[in-house]
Amino acid sequence: MTELEFIDQLKKLATHPAARGLCDDAAVIPFGRHKLVMTHDMLVEGVHFLPEADAADVAWKLVAVNLSDLAAKGAKPMGVLMGYSRGNDDIWDAAFVRGLKEALASFSVPLLGGDTVSSGENGRRTMGLTAFGEARGHIVPARSGAAPGHSIYVTGNIGDAWAGLQLASGTAQAADFEISAALLKAHNRPAPRLEDGRALSPLVSSMMDISDGLLLDASRIADASNVRMEIDLGEVPLSEPFVAVFGESEDARMKAATGGDDYQLLLTASPETVLPTKLTKIGQCRAGSGVSLVQKGEEVGLPASLGFVHA
Amino acid sequence: MTELEFIDQLKKLATHPAARGLCDDAAVIPFGRHKLVMTHDMLVEGVHFLPEADAADVAWKLVAVNLSDLAAKGAKPMGVLMGYSRGNDDIWDAAFVRGLKEALASFSVPLLGGDTVSSGENGRRTMGLTAFGEARGHIVPARSGAAPGHSIYVTGNIGDAWAGLQLASGTAQAADFEISAALLKAHNRPAPRLEDGRALSPLVSSMMDISDGLLLDASRIADASNVRMEIDLGEVPLSEPFVAVFGESEDARMKAATGGDDYQLLLTASPETVLPTKLTKIGQCRAGSGVSLVQKGEEVGLPASLGFVHA
Numbered sequence: 001m002t003e004l005e006f007i008d009q010l011k012k013l014a015t016h017p018a019a020r021g022l023c024d025d026a027a028v029i030p031f032g033r034h035k036l037v038m039t040h041d042m043l044v045e046g047v048h049f050l051p052e053a054d055a056a057d058v059a060w061k062l063v064a065v066n067l068s069d070l071a072a073k074g075a076k077p078m079g080v081l082m083g084y085s086r087g088n089d090d091i092w093d094a095a096f097v098r099g100l101k102e103a104l105a106s107f108s109v110p111l112l113g114g115d116t117v118s119s120g121e122n123g124r125r126t127m128g129l130t131a132f133g134e135a136r137g138h139i140v141p142a143r144s145g146a147a148p149g150h151s152i153y154v155t156g157n158i159g160d161a162w163a164g165l166q167l168a169s170g171t172a173q174a175a176d177f178e179i180s181a182a183l184l185k186a187h188n189r190p191a192p193r194l195e196d197g198r199a200l201s202p203l204v205s206s207m208m209d210i211s212d213g214l215l216l217d218a219s220r221i222a223d224a225s226n227v228r229m230e231i232d233l234g235e236v237p238l239s240e241p242f243v244a245v246f247g248e249s250e251d252a253r254m255k256a257a258t259g260g261d262d263y264q265l266l267l268t269a270s271p272e273t274v275l276p277t278k279l280t281k282i283g284q285c286r287a288g289s290g291v292s293l294v295q296k297g298e299e300v301g302l303p304a305s306l307g308f309v310h311a
Numbered sequence: 312m313t314e315l316e317f318i319d320q321l322k323k324l325a326t327h328p329a330a331r332g333l334c335d336d337a338a339v340i341p342f343g344r345h346k347l348v349m350t351h352d353m354l355v356e357g358v359h360f361l362p363e364a365d366a367a368d369v370a371w372k373l374v375a376v377n378l379s380d381l382a383a384k385g386a387k388p389m390g391v392l393m394g395y396s397r398g399n400d401d402i403w404d405a406a407f408v409r410g411l412k413e414a415l416a417s418f419s420v421p422l423l424g425g426d427t428v429s430s431g432e433n434g435r436r437t438m439g440l441t442a443f444g445e446a447r448g449h450i451v452p453a454r455s456g457a458a459p460g461h462s463i464y465v466t467g468n469i470g471d472a473w474a475g476l477q478l479a480s481g482t483a484q485a486a487d488f489e490i491s492a493a494l495l496k497a498h499n500r501p502a503p504r505l506e507d508g509r510a511l512s513p514l515v516s517s518m519m520d521i522s523d524g525l526l527l528d529a530s531r532i533a534d535a536s537n538v539r540m541e542i543d544l545g546e547v548p549l550s551e552p553f554v555a556v557f558g559e560s561e562d563a564r565m566k567a568a569t570g571g572d573d574y575q576l577l578l579t580a581s582p583e584t585v586l587p588t589k590l591t592k593i594g595q596c597r598a599g600s601g602v603s604l605v606q607k608g609e610e611v612g613l614p615a616s617l618g619f620v621h622a
Contacts, residue, residue, distance in 0.1 A: 001401040001404055001405070003427055006397065006404055006408075006427060007427060009405070009408045010393075010411075010422065010425075010427070013408070013411065013412050013415060013422045014421070014424075015421075016390070016421035016422075016423060018390060018423050019390075019421060019422060019423045019424060022424060022425075026424065027390065027423035027424040029389060029390060029423065031342055031343060031345070031347065031389075031445070032343030032345055033343055034342070034343055036342065036347065036443075038390075038392060038441075038443070039392070039424060040392040040393070040394050040424060040439075040441055041394075042394045042396070042426045042428050044396065044428045044429070044430075047428060047429060078340060079327070079329060079330075079338065079340060081338065081349060081350070081351040081441055082321075082351070083351050083352075083394060083439035085353070085355065085437050086314070086317065090312040094312070097317075097320045097321065097324070100321075101324050104324060110325070110326075110327035110329065111321065111324050111325045111327075111330065112325065112327060112329050112330040112338035112349065113325070113330060113337065113349065113351060114321075114333075114351045115351055115352045115353045115439065116314055116317060116321075117353050117355045117358060117359075117437070118314070118355070118358060119355075119434075119435070119437070123430075123434055123435050123437075124430070124434050126396050126430070126434075126437050128351075128394035128426065128439045130349075130392055130441040132347075132349070132443075134342070
C-alpha cells in the first residue's frame with residue numbers, strides 16, 4: 001500500500017462535507033455564524049528537513065506551512081496545537097522552542113495546546129501542528145472553482161525556496177552575501193501570505209498555497225476544477241536574487257516552477273475581477289485537463305516531474 | 312532536559328488565556344457566541360501501545376483518548392484531524408483504518424483532515440489526533456474550581472482498564488471468558504463519557520478525565536485548585552469483573568486507583584448540587600494540598616507512585 005493508497009482509504013472515511021474530500025488545503029466547518037478553517041501538517045526528520053537543519057528553522061517552518069494552508073482559505077489564524085516527538089538532544093529542543101516562539105510572535109498566533117512524547121532510541125523527530133482560524137462571512141475558496149477563461153495568478157516570486165535549498169546543500173553558490181541570505185531566508189523562513197489570502201478569498205474562483213511546486217499544485221486545481229491550466233513559463237515571476245544565481249533560461253524557470261516550498265498563493269479569477277493585491281498573471285484556464293506550458297507563444301513540454309511528491 | 316522541563320519551556324510561550332496554561336485537558340477558545348474546545352494527544356508505539364497491539368484498537372484508543380478530553384470539558388465533538396506516521400506494514404495500516412472507522416462511527420464524529428508521513432526505516436509508529444468540539448452557553452469547567460467542602464465524584468468504575476492490561480500481558484488470568492472480555496474491552500476500547508460530560512459541565516466546580524490514574528489526576532485538581540483531595544479508597548467503585556479477578560483488598564483498590572487509562576470523569580461539586588448522572592462520591596475536598604487517602608475512617612498511606620507518568 002503506497003501513501004496515496006492509504007490516503008484513499010482515509011478519504012472513504014472522510015465523507016463529511018467539511019472534510020472537502022481530504023482534497024483541499026484545510027477543512028472548513030460552519031461554526032455559529034462564521035467558518036472554522038483547520039489544518040494539520042507534519043514534518044519528519046529526514047523527509048521534510050535534514051537532521052543537520054537548524055531546529056529553530058524547523059519550528060518556524062512547522063508553523064509557516066500550516067498557516068499557509070489557512071492563508072489559502074482566507075482564514076485569520078486563531079491558534080495552534082503542537083504534537084512534538086522529541087529526540088534526546090536538549091540543545092536541539094531549546095533551539096526548536098526559540099524558533100517556535102519567533103514564528104508565533106511573527107505571525108501573531110498563540111500556542112494553545114498539544115502533546116509531547118519521546119521519539120525513542122532510533123526514532124526520527126516527528127512533529128505535527130494543527131492550525132485553525134476563522135473565515136468571516138464569505139465563501140471559503142476551494143480548488144474546484146476555476147473555469148475556462150479564468151486567469152491564473154501567483155503572489156510573490158516563485159523558486160526562491162528551491163534556490164535557497166541549492167545554496168544550503170552546496171549545489172550552487174551565490175556571488176555575494178546578500179543574495180545568498182535572501183534565498184536562504186526564503187528556504188528556511190517561509191512567510192505565509194496571510195493578508196493576501198484574506199484580501200483575495202472573496203474574489204477568487206479557486207485558491208491554494210504552493211507547497212509542492214507550482215506545476216504540481218496547478219495540476220491539483222486542474223483536477224479539482226476540470227480545466228486545463230495553461231501556464232506561461234516566461235511569466236513566472238523570478239526574484240532578482242534567483243536570477244543573479246540561476247539566470248532566467250527555460251531550464252532555470254522550469255526549476256523554479258517545480259521546486260516547491262514557495263508558500264505563495266496560486267489562484268484563479270474571472271479576467272474582469274479586480275484583485276486587490278499585487279499579483280502576477282501567469283496563465284489562463286482552458287477547456288481540458290492537466291497542466292500545459294507555453295513560452296513566447298510556443299508550447300513547451302512538461303518536465304518529468306511537476307513537483308515534489310513526499311514519500 | 313526532561314519532558315516536564317521541555318513542557319515548562321512551552322508553557323512560557325502559551326500565555327494566551329485560551330491555552331489554560333497548558334494545564335487543562337483542552338484549550339477553550341471563544342468563537343462567535345460559543346466556545347471551541349480543542350485538544351491534541353499523541354500515541355507512540357512502545358510508549359502508549361505495544362508493537363504487538365491490535366492496530367484497530369490503537370486507532371480506537373487514539374480517537375477515544377482525545378474525545379475523553381472533550382468530554383471532560385462538556386464539549387460536543389465536531390470533528391478530528393489525524394497526523395499519522397506509517398510503518399511499512401500494510402496489514403497493520405488496514406486494521407488501523409478499520410478501527411478508526413469503528414471509533415468515528417461509534418462516537419459520531421467525522422474525520423476532517425490531517426496528514427500522513429512515513430516513519431522511516433527504524434521509526435516508531437507515531438500518531439496524533441486533534442479533536443475539537445463546541446461547548447454551548449456556559450462556563451467550561453477547568454481543574455481549578457474545587458474548594459474545601461466540595462464533594463469528589465467519579466463516573467463509572469475505576470481500574471477496569473488496568474485489569475485488562477494485566478490480562479493482556481499475562482500477569483493475571485480471569486476465571487471465565489465473559490469477565491476477561493469485559494476487562495479487555497475496558498483496556499482496548501475505552502469509551503469517553505461524552506454525554507455525562509455535557510450533562511455535568513454546567514454544574515461542577517472542576518472536572519477532568521482520568522487518564523493517568525485516579526490519584527495522580529486527583530493531585531492535578533488539588534494543585535490547580537489549591538485544595539487537598541481526600542479520597543476514600545473504600546468508596547472507589549470497582550466493577551464485578553474487576554473484583555472477580557483481583558478482589559477488593561486495599562492492595563487491589565490501590566492498583567485500581569493508580570492504574571490509569573480509565574477515561575472516566577473525575578469531578579468536584581458543592582455538596583448541595585444535584586447532579587444529573589449516576590456518579591459515585593469518593594471523597595471530599597479539604598483545606599491543604601495534594602491527595603490523601605482514607606478507608607473506613609482511617610488514614611491510609613499514599614503509594615510510591617500515584618499513577619502513570621509517560622516518559
